[in-house]
Amino acid sequence: MNIDDAKRLDAADPLRSLRDLFTLPDGVTYLDGNSLGALPRATPERIRRAVEQEWGRDLIKSWNTAGWIDLPRRLGDRLAPWLGARPGEVLVADSTSINLYKVLHAALQLQQGKRRVVVSERSNFPTDNYIAQSVARAHGGELVLAERPEDIPPLLDERCAVLMLTHVNYRSGRMHDMGLLTRWAHQAGALAVWDLCHSAGAVPIDLLGAAADFAIGCGYKYLNGGPGAPAFVWMHPRHEGQVWQPLTGWMGHANPFDFDSDYQPAPGIQQYQCGTPAVLAATGLDTALDVFDAAQKLGGMKALRNKSLALTEAFIDSVEARVPGAVIATPRDAAMRGSQVSFSLPRGTDGYAVMQALIARGFIGDFRAGDPELLRFGFAPLYNGFADVVRAVDTLADIVATRSWDAPEFTSRSKVT
């Protein structure tokens, strides 16, 4: 694909208008929406209103008049259809790590001490495995890690309480078959907890169709809620009223404003709220969901997924064709691919420095050290296009071919990569 092909595809893209709903800096091609989503154009004004009018002018009244008190449920209802869930089943609150803690405790309680092992993958995002270690130990169990996806099924044995997986792997971009793995987990007597951090807003998700047990995920990646936007949590309705999650804050109480002495959990997903909603942070996510409403009118997740797969496929093809020695870590099989592409460069090419050189030329992706060292590029179908793909690979190929990455300003490491 050359730039003329790409421009033709962009011009014909039925989702093209969505890009105008974002503010992206001039001269920047942003391919890191899998880490921090871009700024929706409407967000600054909406947050300004929340700050100046809801907080500054209406003050404490806004708990009622601006609906602050309902934000966790209202945002959950807006998000539900993008997760394959129903309104009333999703809550927006706290962080991914904290929500994972809640649902893992709940899942282990559901196993009533008969099973205590949490199974996951070593390649899972670290916070998931750290939280799972903590929760499994609290229940007298342990976290057992599969080295490769194909090592998961043998671990689904009579000790396995919970299969906890990230739907789309943050490094490789590989996507699990949620329906199949959930079925296998259930057949083995385990429950399935899904981390949707790299899925929500980017790939089709059908939690109810998969009959998954719990899910959590991030509000600031493909959902574009802003840095540190609250995360989400979902529980299958069949588990309602069975267990308590341990973060028993007043906002998860059945009657928070009765100020009872004893905790009594609210029915359903409301129990998974703990403290007061982070209003300003949630407001960013609320505005970002307007963009998804617009996307719904243009074909919804089906259209987003088609575009995402076309973008990532074009990127894989171009990198393989243009960058000698690049090894793609992301599956070519569309059914196994999220909305990002990761690859390593040949020994002797400093992936970190290549990414810094790319950034210096206006192309922002992400670099992760490890084995193999991976460059990662996220393609957000809401705002990325085919010209982004072509220009990024052109620039990457040039940087590698000319070794222009091999300069002190690119090779010296900063704190966060």
Add this chain to the structure above:
Amino acid sequence: MNIDDAKRLDAADPLRSLRDLFTLPDGVTYLDGNSLGALPRATPERIRRAVEQEWGRDLIKSWNTAGWIDLPRRLGDRLAPWLGARPGEVLVADSTSINLYKVLHAALQLQQGKRRVVVSERSNFPTDNYIAQSVARAHGGELVLAERPEDIPPLLDERCAVLMLTHVNYRSGRMHDMGLLTRWAHQAGALAVWDLCHSAGAVPIDLLGAAADFAIGCGYKYLNGGPGAPAFVWMHPRHEGQVWQPLTGWMGHANPFDFDSDYQPAPGIQQYQCGTPAVLAATGLDTALDVFDAAQKLGGMKALRNKSLALTEAFIDSVEARVPGAVIATPRDAAMRGSQVSFSLPRGTDGYAVMQALIARGFIGDFRAGDPELLRFGFAPLYNGFADVVRAVDTLADIVATRSWDAPEFTSRSKVT
């Protein structure tokens, strides 16, 4: 005190200029800063910059360039002197309820199973007691509640692991003697956990001087961080490296960017971070702390406390003089008083309706049902003055004397009070 006296006192107030650092709506006297602090004048512009420039323009780079990654520690350092703590000991993250969960687990671990009872008061804010019930049960213990403050000492027995108290009671405004109760707890072999939600920014706090063990508190009351601003957590340095708190997210890891398979806690308070910082919410608190920097130059907490006590004393005197049958629930003893005043009205006077009538006339306080039903008025020495006191009591006295509260628009209850 009449309005002329009040105006003279306001004119002579050395902290008078601080009020101009807040945006308060015209025609409103805000006496509910104990629930949600007012909007600092600089906050909208600072949040706009965070949204448009840090997020929208600089995107993922802002983790480094805007210092997002350091926010929890940097804000903790700024807050530390107002808590009687040192820089490096305080972290700003998550909610009050979640931070309480962390420190209660840590405190019970420190007791190594030898003691499992958490002692608190029935009148504590519900979320504290709910969280304590959950944590105590997880350790095989229980929460035991004192009915009155004087019932606390007998509960500090050989079963007591932790004395958990809110420094200033949210309903009565009564302040505990932190040094004395911490000493009693320690003499009994218990640890002391302090909730500073209604203290931070309003009263002198000396955590190190009291040799307290842990403290947590809210960022959006007297600290003015905005609705749902992140909370804070402090641990005495003598407990460093002794225990793990259970919310073991990656940001509390010793080397979060090494992506180790196993969790290893960071040294000191950093372990109490869990997930990614809520950047936009934390930015509100960052800006609010500029106001405290300005207050520091005008006499600091000593000056704030003097003014706060003078305001609450004037309010108590005026209510007692002007509102027949009002019974003050807040101690007259300055050493036992926070920065709010609560009182009940005689049977037959609907406190809720009186508060609605006050709000309709521009005076915002808070009403809490219960026994007795209390009207609460917070006096934030950063932005409240003596004229606020006089006008509020004038209006209150008029509403009660004329029974103008007894109208359907005031007596019908809304969802959140």
